[in-house]
Amino acid sequence: MKKFQALIFVFCLVVSFAFIPWAFSGDFPSRPIKIVVNYSPGGAHDIVARALQAPLAEALKTTVIVENVPGGSTKIGTTSVRKSDPDGYTLVIQAVSAWVNYYYGKVYDYKPWVELTPIASVVAFPSWVIEVQAESPFKTWQDLVKEAKKRPGELTCSGPSASGALAYGYKVATKAAGIKTRYVPFKGNKPAQTALLGGHVDFSITGTQNSVHMMQAGKTRALAISSNGRYWAIPDVPTFTELGLSAPNNGFLGIYAPDGLSKDIAAVLTKGFEKALKDPDYVDLVKNRYFMAPEYMNAMELNKAALAVDAMMEKIKASSK
Template sequence: MMMRLMMYVLWTAALLMVSPARAAYPDRPIVLVVPFAAGGPADVMARTLAKSMGTRIGQTIVVENRPGAGGLVGIAGVTRATADGYTLGMAGTGALVYAPFISPKMPFDPLKDVTHLSTMVSTPNLVVVNASSPFKSVADLLAAAKREPERFTVASAGVGSSTHVVGALFQREAGIRLRHVPYKGGAPAVQDLMGGQVDMFIAEVPAVAHLIKGGKLRALMVTDTKRLAALPDVPTAAEAGLPKVLAAGAYGIVAPRGLPEDVARKIVDAVTGALRAPDVVEKFAEQGGIGQSSTPDAYRALIKSEQGRWGPVIKAAGITAE
């Protein structure tokens, strides 16, 4: 009996020697995948957040750009990574909310295949026209569009993009029909709007605010319940007569499914602290963004709620991936 006990003790000790405890997180650099091109507003905000988060979590956070398919490529890569907290993603509305109703072959389930950590920032949209356009208000645009259905054009950053989906909501609520002109990105759409090739565009604030201030574009409405501090003369959706046309580009922080709770808690704490930092608030505001953190449960509930809201809009408009 004594011999068996001694053998058991030795065997247990050997196991402990070859099975060291998990190192305290984080003990090496963390990658934040941004599924958009470098240099754009989303990328600037991601890098601002990453720097501030890194200070708080005690480790370098490296931003890695993986653009493609409206954000699906980058976030799909995140879902395939090891769930250890060293690969995070900045997920947008397009990948988590719109894509399930648009893409026939979704590479992941936005509700099941990611760990939702926290919301990050929202950027309202602006209904914009060329500065020389005869439309001085939303009322002007709607009156003309109702007189001549499908004569006037609305640009988008591509089929299934947020600009396309919000444009469909705008038309549904306004009771008008515009001719959709898709582009390969927001930049060429804005260029043609300034050149007079299209009549209107619905863009996130960061993409067009400087052009409005510079007198090249005119904003008719912001898709929010409050006016923008940076553009205080632009009426809200309700003030323009379309109170249900509320939309914003919303971004959050996600990780692969199965992230340990203690690791998730550290990341959420770092996000929350960073978003309260004055320099982060200021930098986000420069890009037209409004930072706001949340609990993981609240973030997941928001994605589910937004899917319920936008799914019918997308289906009614017949929007499908090319």
């Protein structure tokens, strides 16, 4: 019995010392890196994070874990990352436009894109698509704008919850076009699109993936897309910039680490992501299944882009008062 206790004691000792090297070690990374996903498994964030797992593990020579911490409109996961040690082993992946809109919707009492350390952006996608039913009389965005100006406040637009990234897009788009319409929020993209297909609203704002699927099925027509240049999956759809509107273009998923992360570790991580994004499997999955672009931005570019989204939102808030 004594022997057994001694064995346990030794075991505990070994285990507790095993943690020490991590704290002192200069070579990062020496243990698994965790990417927190603020949504349940299955969504775009989750899929992108999981697609990054293998290439990132190879680039950084360590294991990469993906952990889903859904709920609280991204706040639970984000805040848990913010509070964790700034050692580079805990990261979060998030569409920055959603954060911005949640912040202005008073979900957050801090700006996550400012309070966290930017690492890299791993994927870019057209922020939103404005679509109508295939049988709709609106053939172009101009048709819709003309009608909306003729009957201000009459047209209805369906979209997901008033606090998400797309509701933000709706505000930007209608503001830029100078039209007044009514926003009918639904619980998610799909129900919002279903309402459009049932003819219960006049137009709808949705994500690229949804829009491409429905357009290919011949059920909807996209009028405008918010993207950097024509979008390869639906090249006939004009961009907002072409339509003469100063709307932000691509949305992006950023990787962030807790505040106070040392510059060296941040640089290692950024480099790792840059390398991982070139993995052919990752590129294929992101492009062909999710109609996104595996575009890389380094930490500085990501920060700049995030602040631009923030500034745009600030402008909308100020003018709607």
